[in-house]
Amino acid sequence: MTANLTAAEPDFELYFLSERAITIQFGDSICKTTFDKLTQLNRLIYERPFIGLETTLMAYTTLTVFYEPFRLLSSELEGKTCLEKLSNYIHTLYQTVPHRTNDDAKLIEIPVCYHRSFGLDLEEVARHAKCSTEQVIAMHTEAIYAVYMIGFLPGFAYLGGMNKQLATPRKPSPRLSVPVGSVGIGGEQTGIYPLTSPGGWQLIGRTPITMFNIEKDQPSLLQPGNKVVFKPIAMEEFHHLASTFP
Structure with a gap:
């Protein structure tokens, strides 16, 4: 009905x-x-x-x-x-919806280390995009993303707004274990694995921050309607930040 x-x-x-x-x-x-x-x-x-x-x-x-x-x-x-x-x-x-852009949405900055030890599929994405790995990182970090929905895993945010040149199909055979914090590309979307789990997205980096904490009143760091930007960080900063998050 x-x-x-x-x-x-x-x-x-x-x-x-x-x-x-x-x-x-x-x-x-x-x-x-x-x-x-x-x-x-x-x-x-x-x-x-x-x-x-x-x-x-x-x-x-x-x-x-x-x-x-x-x-x-x-x-x-x-x-x-x-x-x-x-x-x-x-x-x-x-009738009272203002029909305006969501410019006042909460903006959350996510630090990401794009080191090759984390970005296992960085070169694959670069080949598919016909560019260098440095250009992949530049395009991935220059966009402002919208959190469209949370699903697949608790706290897994599907992010829209990625440069279409980076769109890369999911892997034909998913990995049995993707490390927590891994940043991946699946088709025209990008996202962050909040927990260690199987997954088939192309991995290009990793964040040291906690995306999902069941002990918090709001366990998921990201919520639908939020905006997200990625900040590239070096391995040294990754380990420093990782030591500050539970």
Whole structure:
């Protein structure tokens, strides 16, 4: 069951995901303009929460809203069912979305050592991009990335905005163990492995900072909507920073 939200957004739909969640679909095209709208709407939901709101989950083109159904049904929002109430709520809220770029998003700098002992696939990416390894590092560190979603592993952030020249297919056979902190490229995205795990992304460097700490109130360093820049560091600084993080 779906409900169109606005006539101006014919591909903007809201559908029932479960008895405790609805998903807002922003079309099927991944782009910065769509993601900015999604980010702004997510922010407004927390600024003007409805009774029964539990949490939200952002992805490339979707925003899933989780709620407590009995509290929502008892609210004064217009509608008889949870879907009707949330459809009306989102419809009204969306009219106030500023439709601007996400320029005020939190910017997080991630230090990365691109030494060949960490960047096991740096030369492979350079061959695929038809450039030198130094140019790969330069292109990777000059971009400002957007955190589109968290998935695959706790705290694994999918980052968009990478120079398209660096786009490299995932490895045909994933590694059985990728070290924690490894920075990789998978297709047109880049990301950081927050935990040691299997993985098939092309490894170009490693960060010494902790990306995921279960003991913190907010375990994941990065959140959807954040912006990220990479700062190249030498091996000596890598080991110094690594000694300061738990």
